[in-house]
C-alpha cells in the first residue's frame with residue numbers, strides 16, 4: 001500500500017507508514033478534481049448568465065420612470081451649471 005503523504009510503499013497489512021508514520025487505516029480525504037471544478041464553475045456561470053438575461057428582459061418591460069418626468073430647470077439648477085436661469 002502506497003502512503004498518500006510520502007509515497008512510500010508499505011506492506012498492505014501495515015497500519016502506519018514506515019517512513020512518515022501516517023495512519024494508513026484512515027480513508028483518504030476527498031479533494032475536488034479539475035472535472036469537479038469545471039462542472040461546478042460552468043453551472044455557476046450558466047446560472048449567472050441566464051439570470052442576467054432574464055433580469056435584463058424583465059427590466060426592459062418596466063416603463064422607465066425617469067424619462068417621463070420633466071422637471072423645470074429652475075428647480076434643478078445643479079443639473080445645468082452652464083445655463084443661466086432667467087429670473
Ligand SMILES: [Zn+2]
Pocket residue numbers: 003004005006007008017018019020021022
Ligand atoms: Zn508515508
